[in-house]
Each structure stands twice: as structure tokens, then as C-alpha cells.
Amino acid sequence: MSFSELDLDLTIEHAISELGFDTPTEIQQQAIPVALDGSDLLATAPTGTGKTIAFCAPAIQHILDRDEQSTTAPKVLILAPSRELARQIFNTVELLTKHTRIQSQLIIGGTPYGMQQQQLSEPCDILVATPGRLVELDEKQWLDLTDTSYFVIDEADRMLDMGFVGAIKHIANELPKERQTLMFSATLEGEKMGRFAGELLNEDTEQIRLGESSRTVPSQIKQTAYRIDDEEHKEAVLKHLLSQERVQQAVLFVSNREHVDIWVQRIRKMNIMCDGLHGDMKQGDRSEHMKQMKRGRLQVLVATDVASRGIDLPEINTVINLRLPRKADSYIHRAGRASREGAPGECISLVDINDLPMMEKIQRFMQANIKFSKIQGLEPKTKVRSSSTKKKKKATKK
Numbered sequence: 001m002s003f004s005e006l007d008l009d010l011t012i013e014h015a016i017s018e019l020g021f022d023t024p025t026e027i028q029q030q031a032i033p034v035a036l037d038g039s040d041l042l043a044t045a046p047t048g049t050g051k052t053i054a055f056c057a058p059a060i061q062h063i064l065d066r067d068e069q070s071t072t073a074p075k076v077l078i079l080a081p082s083r084e085l086a087r088q089i090f091n092t093v094e095l096l097t098k099h100t101r102i103q104s105q106l107i108i109g110g111t112p113y114g115m116q117q118q119q120l121s122e123p124c125d126i127l128v129a130t131p132g133r134l135v136e137l138d139e140k141q142w143l144d145l146t147d148t149s150y151f152v153i154d155e156a157d158r159m160l161d162m163g164f165v166g167a168i169k170h171i172a173n174e175l176p177k178e179r180q181t182l183m184f185s186a187t188l189e190g191e192k193m194g195r196f197a198g199e200l201l202n203e204d205t206e207q208i209r210l211g212e213s214s215r216t217v218p219s220q221i222k223q224t225a226y227r228i229d230d231e232e233h234k235e236a237v238l239k240h241l242l243s244q245e246r247v248q249q250a251v252l253f254v255s256n257r258e259h260v261d262i263w264v265q266r267i268r269k270m271n272i273m274c275d276g277l278h279g280d281m282k283q284g285d286r287s288e289h290m291k292q293m294k295r296g297r298l299q300v301l302v303a304t305d306v307a308s309r310g311i312d313l314p315e316i317n318t319v320i321n322l323r324l325p326r327k328a329d330s331y332i333h334r335a336g337r338a339s340r341e342g343a344p345g346e347c348i349s350l351v352d353i354n355d356l357p358m359m360e361k362i363q364r365f366m367q368a369n370i371k372f373s374k375i376q377g378l379e380p381k382t383k384v385r386s387s388s389t390k391k392k393k394k395a396t397k398k
Contacts (some may be wrong), residue, residue: 047336073147110283190376328365
């Protein structure tokens with residue numbers, strides 16, 4: 001199938017072709033016709049499968065079909081859970097609308113309110129935003145959503161994790177009742193997700209479920225773990241891993257902003273170009289670090305889980321967990337950063353004695369083992385037994 005078979009306007013086809021895409025991905029093949037038909041949609045697909053174009057292309061077509069002048073009330077509203085993901089979506093919208101008169105705006109935290117008040121007073125067809133900041137602007141009575149007829153919620157499961165349900169419901173109540181709603185997510189599991197979707201989508205919503213189970217890491221991503229004695233051992237193992245030719249660019253995950261700063265300094269001492277990313281960082285700094293990574297001027301980005309989704313950096317092929325996440329499904333989201341469009345990647349976890357219980361929880365969650373490896377000359381000196389081994393020994397004694 002080609003994009004020409006999806007009944008998109010030639011201006012959209014041309015823009016997609018300029019991006020280097022000739023054949024739609026599976027999620028695009030299935031989601032675009034449903035969206036063009038005007039149906040509500042609930043879709044799940046793995047990270048890096050082309051979901052952004054799957055909802056942006058029909059959004060643009062929706063505006064072209066309405067064939068109306070731009071006003072200060074956007075016709076399309078797209079919500080994303082993080083600034084980085086919102087900016088990525090906005091950039092895609094800009095590229096896809098370059099041959100049209102469609103105007104778009106980006107509203108995210110970290111930008112002065114006065115500047116955003118000015119943005120909202122200008123003509124806008126597509127508004128891309130994070131929910132928290134959008135609610136703040138609505139409470140200031142600067143936001144007009146009375147003409148929004150196409151509503152997208154991206155990374156819906158992440159919205160739940162980050163506590164944005166109330167903000168999204170607030171925004172949804174400001175939209176016309178007669179609208180089309182599309183919800184995209186990495187997983188649709190859980191009672192909370194079911195209620196969330198049920199409150200925002202109509203009864204005859206179309207559902208698309210693609211890819212592997214949300215409890216598994218994509219098969220093209222190799223998973224490896226190394227047992228670690230202490231911080232000094234961890235630093236030595238990391239230095240060895242980052243020196244390997246197979247590592248193009250890497251994202252290193254830590255648990256908090258203080259650890260971001262600590263590890264950025266340690267990695268720079270290895271003569272490796274590195275910077276950090278966390279939620280408390282100024283938006284301008286975050287954007288600059290992402291830009292430097294995209295230009296290849298950085299090899300490593302140290303990040304908290306704010307970067308586990310929505311970062312479009314195609315040269316990243318390695319994810320390293322310097323500290324495992326607190327939730328098993330977050331491990332899967334982190335690992336997904338190691339592959340874009342099905343390319344090979346690697347997720348490596350450096351596991352000390354404090355992380356062992358979490359590693360076992362992750363393996364139970366995925367119902368799969370993660371192989372522990374050793375590096376010659378950097379083998380762990382501390383011997384540990386897993387809790388499952390201890391339980392077996394206790395059972396034998398009984």
C-alpha cells in the first residue's frame with residue numbers, strides 16, 4: 001500500500017514524501033482510514049511505529065475538508081503528556097502543513113504566559129499542547145475551544161501515570177459535544193484506562209490493537225543486565241559499554257534530577273560529550289540539549305523518566321538503566337527508546353543489590369528472563385542470590 005491509496009490531499013502526500021516515507025506503517029494503514037471516516041478511535045501500537053503521522057495526517061485533512069478561514073479557535077486540539085513529545089508532534093504538523101495555509105501553535109510549560117496569551121490571540125487551526133499548561137490558560141480565560149471538532153490524546157497511558165486525567169476532563173468539557181476524539185496509547189490495559197477511555201469516547205468507537213504485548217520489549221531490542229558491586233564498579237562498566245563501536249547514541253536513565261547532574265559530570269570526565277534532561281530544567285535548556293543530540297554533537301543524554309517517551313532521536317540505539325525504574329511497565333517504555341521504526345537496539349541494565357528485587361519484578365511482569373552477562377576484567381566481586389533462589393532453598397529445607 002502507498003500513501004496515495006489513503007485518500008489524503010496531495011499537499012499532505014507531497015509533504016510525507018519529502019519526509020522520506022513512501023509506504024504507510026501498519027498503524028497508519030489502519031488508523032488513517034478510520035480517522036478520515038470521522039469515527040472515534042482507540043488505538044494502541046508500540047513506540048516508534050509512526051503514530052504521530054497516523055493522527056496528524058487525518059487532522060490536516062479534516063481542516064482542509066472544512067475549508068474555512070483560520071480563527072483564534074483551533075479546529076484541531078492535540079494533547080501530549082510531555083513538552084518534548086508536544087514539540088515533536090508540533091514539528092511534524094509544521095512539516096506536514098508546509099504546502100498549505102494551515103496555521104498551528106504550540107503551548108507548553110516553561111514559556112512565559114504573556115507570550116502564550118499573544119499566541120492564543122492569533123489565528124490557529126491546529127493547537128498542540130500539554131494539558132497542565134492549557135488548563136492554566138483556560139482558567140485565565142485566554143483559551144477558546146468552541147470550534148474544536150477533532151481532538152487527539154496521545155500517550156493516554158502516560159497521561160494516567162502523570163496524573164493528567166482531571167486536566168484532560170476539564171479540557172474535554174470545554175470542547176463541543178459534537179466532535180471526533182482519537183486516543184493513542186502504548187497500552188490499553190487496566191481498569192483506570194478503561195474508565196478514562198469510556199468517559200471521552202463514544203459507544204461506537206473503533207479499536208485498533210497492534211504490535212507485541214504491552215508487557216514485552218520489541219523483539220529487535222536486545223536486553224542485557226550486568227551485576228554491579230558499587231558506584232565505582234558501575235562507572236567502570238559504563239565507561240566500557242560507552243566505548244563500544246555499536247553504541248551510536250545512548251540515553252542513560254537515572255531516578256532523579258540530582259543523579260542527572262552527578263552522572264553528566266562523571267561521563268564528561270570520560271571525554272564523552274554528554275548532557276542531561278529532567279523535568280525541572282528550563283524549557284530552553286531542554287530544547288537545546290535535544291537539538292545538540294539530534295545534530296550528533298552529543299553521544300549521551302542522561303535523563304529521568306521525563307525522557308522515556310516522546311523523544312524522536314533516530315540515532316539512539318542504546319538505552320542504559322543506571323537505576324531501574326520504580327514501575328515494571330516503565331522499564332518497557334525506557335527500552336523502547338532504543339529503537340525507531342523497527343531498527344535494532346539494545347537495553348542494558350546495571351543492577352546493584354538494591355535493584356535486584358525490581359529486576360525480578362520486571363521479569364515477572366514481562367514473563368521473560370533478562371540475561372545477566374559479564375565483562376572480562378570487570379566481573380562483580382559480590383555474590384548475591386535472587387529471592388527466587390532463596391525461596392527454593394527454604395522450600396527444600398522444609
